[in-house]
Amino acid sequence: xxxxxxxxxxxxxxxxxxxxxxxxxxxxxxxxxxxxPLLIISGALLLLLGLAHAALDRGTADEEKxxxxxxxxxxxxxxxxxxxxxxxxxxxxxxLFYAPPALGAYTASHAGSEAVKQQKRFAALPATSPLxxxxxxxxxxxxxxxELAIKGRSVEMTGFATPVRGGGWDLTRIIFTCCAADAxxxxxxxxxxxxxxxxxxxxxxxxxxxxxxxGTRTAAAALDVHGTRNIAQPVNxxxxxxxxTPSS
Amino acid sequence: xxxxxxxxxxxxxxxxAAVHPPExxxxxxxxxxxxxxxxxxxxxxxxxxxxxxxxxLNDPAVAAWRTVCLAITxxxxxFLLLGTALSGAINAFVPADLxxxxxxxxxxxxxxxxxxxxxxxxxxxxxxxxxxxxxIRRGVTPAAAFAFLLSAPAIxxxxxxxxxxxxxxSPAMVLARLLASLATAAVMGWLWLWLxxxxxxxPVVRHTGHQSGHSRFTEFRLGFQHDFLHAxxxxxxxxMAAATFNVTVPRSVLDTFSGSPWLSVLFLAAxxxxxxxxxxxxxxxxxxxxxxxxxxxxxxxxxGPMVDLKLIALQAGTFGRAFAVRFSTATTVVAVAASVLIxxxxx
Numbered sequence: 001x002x003x004x005x006x007x008x009x010x011x012x013x014x015x016x017x018x019x020x021x022x023x024x025x026x027x028x029x030x031x032x033x034x035x036x037p038l039l040i041i042s043g044a045l046l047l048l049l050g051l052a053h054a055a056l057d058r059g060t061a062d063e064e065k066x067x068x069x070x071x072x073x074x075x076x077x078x079x080x081x082x083x084x085x086x087x088x089x090x091x092x093x094x095x096l097f098y099a100p101p102a103l104g105a106y107t108a109s110h111a112g113s114e115a116v117k118q119q120k121r122f123a124a125l126p127a128t129s130p131l132x133x134x135x136x137x138x139x140x141x142x143x144x145x146x147e148l149a150i151k152g153r154s155v156e157m158t159g160f161a162t163p164v165r166g167g168g169w170d171l172t173r174i175i176f177t178c179c180a181a182d183a184x185x186x187x188x189x190x191x192x193x194x195x196x197x198x199x200x201x202x203x204x205x206x207x208x209x210x211x212x213x214x215g216t217r218t219a220a221a222a223l224d225v226h227g228t229r230n231i232a233q234p235v236n237x238x239x240x241x242x243x244x245t246p247s248s
Numbered sequence: 249x250x251x252x253x254x255x256x257x258x259x260x261x262x263x264x265a266a267v268h269p270p271e272x273x274x275x276x277x278x279x280x281x282x283x284x285x286x287x288x289x290x291x292x293x294x295x296x297x298x299x300x301x302x303x304x305l306n307d308p309a310v311a312a313w314r315t316v317c318l319a320i321t322x323x324x325x326x327f328l329l330l331g332t333a334l335s336g337a338i339n340a341f342v343p344a345d346l347x348x349x350x351x352x353x354x355x356x357x358x359x360x361x362x363x364x365x366x367x368x369x370x371x372x373x374x375x376x377x378x379x380x381x382x383x384i385r386r387g388v389t390p391a392a393a394f395a396f397l398l399s400a401p402a403i404x405x406x407x408x409x410x411x412x413x414x415x416x417x418s419p420a421m422v423l424a425r426l427l428a429s430l431a432t433a434a435v436m437g438w439l440w441l442w443l444x445x446x447x448x449x450x451p452v453v454r455h456t457g458h459q460s461g462h463s464r465f466t467e468f469r470l471g472f473q474h475d476f477l478h479a480x481x482x483x484x485x486x487x488m489a490a491a492t493f494n495v496t497v498p499r500s501v502l503d504t505f506s507g508s509p510w511l512s513v514l515f516l517a518a519x520x521x522x523x524x525x526x527x528x529x530x531x532x533x534x535x536x537x538x539x540x541x542x543x544x545x546x547x548x549x550x551x552g553p554m555v556d557l558k559l560i561a562l563q564a565g566t567f568g569r570a571f572a573v574r575f576s577t578a579t580t581v582v583a584v585a586a587s588v589l590i591x592x593x594x595x
Contacts, residue, residue: 006477013480017325030319038326045329049473056466084481084565091321091484100315106308107495112502178529180319181494184536 001085003057009088010050016095017043025235026095029102031179033236102237103183105162105198108172111185118144125149130156130205134240135173135186139221142208146215156205157188157223158231158242161196169195171204171223176238186240189222201233309495317491320558323526324374324483331375332479335382336472340464347388355389359437362392363430366399373401373527373553374483377562378475390449395437398579401527401553402429411549414531420594421542425531428550428590432583439578450568482565486558490524493557497522506539516544517584520552527553543591551583 001009021027021039031039094100122145125131133141133155141150159171170187177184191209196202206225212218304310351358369376380397384390401407403426415421505515516537525533530552534545555576564572 001477006473009477010473013325017322020322027322029315031323035323035326039322042326042329049469049476052469053473057470082478082481082565084485085477087481087484088477091318094314094318095322100318101306101311103312103315104308107312177532178526179323180316181323181490181523182525182529182533184533 001083003053006085007050007054009085009092010046010053012092012096013088014043014045014047014050016092017046020095020099026099028235028238029099029180032176032238102233103174103180104160105172107183108160108162108170108174108185108187109165111183122147122149125153130154132156132242134242135159135171135188135221136240138188138223139186142214142219142221143217144215148215150208151214152207154205154207154226155223156203158201158203158234159186159188160233161198161200161202162187163195163198164189171202173240174238175240180238183238187221189220190225191222192225193228196228201231202228203231204228313491313495316494317487320487320490320524320526321484324487324558325480328374328378328479328483329476331378332475333472334369334375335378335475336468338379338382338386339471340468342386344386347383347386351388351392355391355441356438358389358392359395359441360430360434362388363395363399363433363437366396366401366403366433367405369396369400369404373556373559374479374562376400377559377566378479381475381566384449390446391437391440391444394440394575395433398436398554399429399433402433402550407527407531407553410528411531414535418542421546424546424587424590424594425549427594428546428583428586429553431586431590432550432554432579435582435586436575436579439582448568448571448574450566450571478565479562482561483558486524486556486561489557489561490522493522494524502537503539506537509541509544512540512544513547513584513588516540516548517551517580517587520548521556521580523552524556524558525552542595543588546591546595547584547587550587551580554583555580 017039019026020030021036021043027036027039119140122141131153135157138150138155138157157171159173162170162172164170168189168191170189172185172187174183174185176182189209190204190206192206204223204225205227206223208214209220209222209224211220211222305314352361366376369379376397379400380393383393383396408422408426411422411425412419502519505511516534520530523533530549534548537545537548560572560576563575567575
């Protein structure tokens with residue numbers, strides 16, 4: 001790869017990272033929020049590297065070739081990069097022009113439901129009704145809380161719809177630990193409403209769907225739906241936190 | 249798709265403006281016009297734009313593949329930059345005899361010392377490959393550099409903290425991970441001393457470090473850029489392979505293997521290789537594999553930072569294919585053995 005290709009490659013990769021992390025929130029589809037500063041620094045660094053290469057090394061490539069003469073036939077010369085580097089154009093252009101969508105129902109329907117953490121002690125539930133809860137908290141409460149505090153309580157949960165093969169649907173959240181490659185899925189099965197289209201973001205209110213013994217592992221993570229309302233996709237879609245919806 | 253047309257306009261108008269001045273300049277110094285490079289870059293851009301209208305790229309499975317592939321690349325890029333910057337700095341600024349002075353003279357002793365030194369390189373496994381390469385270039389014995397390469401991503405404080413967070417209430421898991429990773433790194437270093445052959449390594453062009461007549465900073469910049477572009481290409485290749493497995497292997501096969509203690513260790517080790525989860529995150533993935541024995545989950549965390557598809561691609565690019573195949577196979581075997589022994593004793 002010649003110098004003339006390295007400049008656009010470095011600049012485009014840098015711009016791609018800046019576009020995804022600095023000018024937009026697109027990076028949240030792929031990685032955790034905490035990586036943002038690193039992505040911005042990397043983007044700026046690559047951009048500078050490309051510009052410096054364009055501005056400073058105009059003559060050096062020629063000189064080096066004359067200096068080394070026959071010596072650089074072994075193929076290691078800093079003024080050219082190996083051909084494999086062409087592949088870097090793919091993520092760069094993809095970030096700039098054709099960002100892949102966020103993971104959704106396809107991934108969720110192919111994932112097993114994540115096992116929830118063991119929790120011994122549960123704080124008393126606040127009295128608010130309906131009570132906002134995350135899918136993980138709901139599952140933990142239903143399957144592990146010996147006090148049965150969740151019994152009869154009306155809760156509100158948010159997530160996107162994943163149709164289940166063979167009927168019905170799950171309210172789903174996909175959780176990243178680091179990036180989309182380690183995505184894990186939490187699901188709660190919904191009873192009592194027809195399945196909304198896949199990937200619709202919803203806030204659902206309802207009560208625990210009686211199946212199995214509450215407070216033990218046999219209890220199903222399931223909800224009798226009393227009402228649903230469409231919401232915008234939260235900014236922090238890939239956490240299991242309570243939703244931060246855009247303020248508009 | 250109206251957006252595409254808009255973008256096409258931008259590309260068509262913006263790029264010629266950027267192309268022409270350098271082209272004219274180069275003609276002036278009588279070099280062949282750099283048309284091929286720009287033609288290819290433009291061709292790729294046009295292909296991406298043209299493809300964005302095609303339906304198969306938006307099929308849910310393909311879209312998920314593109315997302316995962318890009319996510320692995322984006323996640324790894326900052327760490328790869330850190331690694332290549334460090335490697336460039338070692339090459340340009342560190343005196344050639346520093347490492348040979350600091351490390352013990354006997355290679356057999358240098359191996360464990362280098363392994364423990366892995367503690368200081370924070371970050372993912374992508375950073376450690378270029379750094380290990382620059383250590384070899386600066387005269388560090390390959391065995392010690394490989395011990396460092398294997399231990400750095402597994403035992404640095406960030407990764408150990410993540411492990412402690414992912415397994416609350418079982419500090420033995422953190423200790424087991426530290427010990428099994430160190431043991432694997434040291435054994436692999438000694439194994440290289442015993443059986444390794446220089447000719448498996450790609451005849452590394454020795455960077456001579458600082459040369460008179462070049463500014464150290466220019467040397468650093470060019471070395472950094474070259475290493476980054478090189479490793480970056482292989483990173484994309486590895487990310488594509490890992491994304492393919494990530495999307496096509498359904499998680500339900502996990503349950504098939506969790507029953508048998510022996511198969512489950514081998515299965516999770518293989519899973520760590522194909523999933524290519526970053527070493528800072530693998531503890532959380534391991535923690536979620538609740539059906540499996542602690543030893544199998546330990547094997548997942550010991551193998552993952554040392555061998556996975558993107559690392560194999562990176563190593564093949566840096567050290568040569570002959571090396572990458574042998575080294576990764578041996579490392580997997582040693583890492584599984586170390587996990588079983590140490591996991592069996594501690595967990």
